[in-house]
Amino acid sequence: MADLWQAQLTFGLFVFLLTPGFGLSPGLQRVRLLVFLAIGYIPIAGLSLADYMRSFTGDLAITSLVALAYWTAVRTGFAPRQPRAKTLQIVAVMACLALFLYPATMGLSYLDPYRLGYQPRPLILFVGLLTLALLALQNRLGACMLALATLAFSVGLKSATNYWDYLIDPFIALYSCFALIGYAISRLWRNGSAKRRDALSSQPG
Incomplete structure (x- = not known):
């Protein structure tokens, strides 16, 4: 269960950082982050998008998650x-x-x-x-x-x-x-x- 939660978080943070924000304000960046976190739960053929990404990337190390969370915090203010x-x-x-x-x-x-x-x-x-x-x-x-x-x-x-x-x-x-x-x-x-x-x-x- 913890790994599934990690997969959802990794998907949301990773997609958020990879996609450009087009000069959005920190408040709108936070909304965009929530949208990507929610998108990770969308099921396709029985698996969520986050699970699909996890099947290719595996589980990230905690250090990577902390780094992703930090850069997300920077972008969201x-x-x-x-x-x-x-x-x-x-x-x-x-x-x-x-x-x-x-x-x-x-x-x-x-x-x-x-x-x-x-x-x-x-x-x-x-x-x-x-x-x-x-x-x-x-x-x-x-x-x-x-x-x-x-x-x-x-x-x-x-x-x-x-x-x-x-x-x-x-x-x-x-x-x-x-x-x-x-x-x-x-x-x-x-x-x-x-x-x-x-x-x-x-x-x-």
Whole structure:
């Protein structure tokens, strides 16, 4: 039942964020969100639209749900947009977790970190340290993402019994890795452009 509720919420938030708001006011954005949440319950051939989407995407990690909820809150006027530097901190943390988990589970290493999620005390301790580090950096969103994932696992909010399924999924993993690559490319491009401008300005006229 919890997974079905999660599927409905994921559908509403995901479609809301993917579709443009066309400059609507925060109040109308909230109405649009409620409409998409309701659309997810529309049945087609015995399954709701949210269930159809879930059959392709699976259940998202709690961290992804918290991120979707945050950006929805930003668009609807309930939360301010956080600085880009703090978003990059979250992206870096999730990318590191993804690079630790997925290459090994695809057979690229003899280590199987996914098994750690079944008896996750060391992993929970490590994530707790990451959470404290994000709090020290005043990154409340990142700390909430990790803390709520751990809390959801401790109360069995999903049918999954592996801690990794609460912590990370392919969507947030791919987004984080590509976002880091994009940031690195843009940073190198800006630095290269600045050096070229300095070189041109230093040449005698």
